[in-house]
Amino acid sequence: MKAPDIKTTLPGPNAKAIIEKDAAFVSPSYTRDYPLVIARGDGAIVEDVDGNTFLDCAAGIAVNSTGVSHPEVVKAIADQAAKFIHMSGTDFYYEPQVRLAEDLASIVPIAGDVRTFFGNSGTEATEAALKLSRYYTKRPNVIAFLGSFHGRSLGSLALTSSKSVQRRGFGPLMPGVYHAPYPDVYRFQGSADACAEASLSFIRDQILVHLTAPDEVAAVVVEPIQGEGGYIVPPAAFLQGLRELTQQHGILLVLDEVQSGMGRTGKMFAAEHFGITGDVVNIAKGIASGLPLGVTCARKDVMSWPPGAHASTFGGNPVSCAAALVTIRLLRDQFVRNAADVGEHLANGFRALAGKHALIGDVRGRGLMLGVELVRDRATKERAVEERNAVVQAMFRRGVLILGAGRNAIRFAPPLVLTRSQADDVLRLFDEALSEVAA
Numbered sequence: 001m002k003a004p005d006i007k008t009t010l011p012g013p014n015a016k017a018i019i020e021k022d023a024a025f026v027s028p029s030y031t032r033d034y035p036l037v038i039a040r041g042d043g044a045i046v047e048d049v050d051g052n053t054f055l056d057c058a059a060g061i062a063v064n065s066t067g068v069s070h071p072e073v074v075k076a077i078a079d080q081a082a083k084f085i086h087m088s089g090t091d092f093y094y095e096p097q098v099r100l101a102e103d104l105a106s107i108v109p110i111a112g113d114v115r116t117f118f119g120n121s122g123t124e125a126t127e128a129a130l131k132l133s134r135y136y137t138k139r140p141n142v143i144a145f146l147g148s149f150h151g152r153s154l155g156s157l158a159l160t161s162s163k164s165v166q167r168r169g170f171g172p173l174m175p176g177v178y179h180a181p182y183p184d185v186y187r188f189q190g191s192a193d194a195c196a197e198a199s200l201s202f203i204r205d206q207i208l209v210h211l212t213a214p215d216e217v218a219a220v221v222v223e224p225i226q227g228e229g230g231y232i233v234p235p236a237a238f239l240q241g242l243r244e245l246t247q248q249h250g251i252l253l254v255l256d257e258v259q260s261g262m263g264r265t266g267k268m269f270a271a272e273h274f275g276i277t278g279d280v281v282n283i284a285k286g287i288a289s290g291l292p293l294g295v296t297c298a299r300k301d302v303m304s305w306p307p308g309a310h311a312s313t314f315g316g317n318p319v320s321c322a323a324a325l326v327t328i329r330l331l332r333d334q335f336v337r338n339a340a341d342v343g344e345h346l347a348n349g350f351r352a353l354a355g356k357h358a359l360i361g362d363v364r365g366r367g368l369m370l371g372v373e374l375v376r377d378r379a380t381k382e383r384a385v386e387e388r389n390a391v392v393q394a395m396f397r398r399g400v401l402i403l404g405a406g407r408n409a410i411r412f413a414p415p416l417v418l419t420r421s422q423a424d425d426v427l428r429l430f431d432e433a434l435s436e437v438a439a
């Protein structure tokens with residue numbers, strides 16, 4: 001499949017008809033930035049229902065880790081479905097779930113023995129982590145970070161603080177959640193170390209002094225690289241400091257690797273870039289190449305709740321587990337390395353474009369989790385919100401799928417199979433799109 005190749009006006013006639021029906025029958029709460037109606041795909045290429053092809057730098061929101069439809073994943077799904085589709089791991093046993101838990105124990109950034117709880121999504125992984133943290137510590141409160149995204153169900157939503165529209169009208173939310181600033185070095189006046197210290201001291205000297213005693217805090221929940229909030233990479237000292245602070249007070253450190261995990265950053269988990277481990281690690285999105293699966297991994301001694309304490313009928317569905325087992329193998333054998341290699345190539349390309357386009361304020365990220373923050377003025381760092389939105393549209397018209405992150409950043413989160421030559425096409429078209437918007 002050649003891509004990008006745009007043959008019709010967008011949306012084409014077939015896409016238009018489907019979008020009209022969607023407006024009549026589907027919840028209007030979804031945010032669709034542009035009218036893409038997928039028909040099929042291959043690797044990092046997506047074809048729409050009118051035969052237009054696109055280069056995919058969104059991956060179904062950082063999910064399609066091995067591509068849109070990797071043949072080995074498809075075969076594993078088909079083979080498992082032919083045997084049995086569901087048996088509920090909450091009441092019965094099946095081997096794919098046990099094998100996956102064993103595989104996860106060998107890769108997650110948790111020191112020592114690990115147990116895994118199986119759900120269906122990122123938000124369910126957060127819910128499980130919250131319940132487990134309260135259960136294990138017998139403490140009620142939780143610390144999270146401004147700009148974070150941990151899900152939209154009523155427990156996780158109390159942590160999520162990415163955009164106010166996600167919370168508006170749904171309160172009151174779960175009490176006992178305190179938010180600290182996430183360290184954004186680009187927007188901090190001072191060094192990376194000072195930026196890390198400002199966030200840590202907000203927890204240490206404000207939250208834990210004025211709002212809640214440390215022995216009332218069950219967990220600190222953090223994204224090792226903040227995703228929806230803008231693809232923000234914190235200083236290593238911040239995560240290392242959090243690790244020390246939580247250990248000092250018997251607070252569990254919950255790493256939300258839902259977006260940053262499963263090879264996306266050029267290592268299996270983002271925490272590896274910072275040399276830290278968590279007590280609990282949440283994974284979803286890329287874990288099963290697109291099948292619904294969300295897992296909460298924890299230190300074995302922490303995951304000690306009794307039968308009946310927590311479960312989900314569909315959680316750890318055998319077909320999803322079969323897809324995850326193959327996904328982990330493909331990531332280990334090829335695609336984590338590819339994410340590191342092609343990610344560096346792409347990041348270097350963005351840095352080169354920053355020499356040409358004043359709109360680019362910051363280029364950041366690891367592997368194929370890359371953010372480009374757009375500003376109106378490099379000195380004042382005024383956020384180029386409309387320009388960012390216009391660049392997303394200009395890229396779509398050119399046949400590249402990207403998404404925004406935070407208020408004025410663009411995220412590039414392609415399938416981890418993206419080739420260097422596809423990355424070059426993305427860079428060429430991004431150059432064009434930036435020129436168009438700047439004009």
Ligand SMILES: Cc1ncc(COP(=O)(O)O)c(C=O)c1O
Pocket residue numbers: 061121122123124126149150151152223227228256257258259260284285294
């Ligand atoms: C870091 C992080 N945690 C949790 C979630 C929630 O995942 P889900 O949409 O599968 O509930 C997301 C989704 O974007 C995420 O990025």
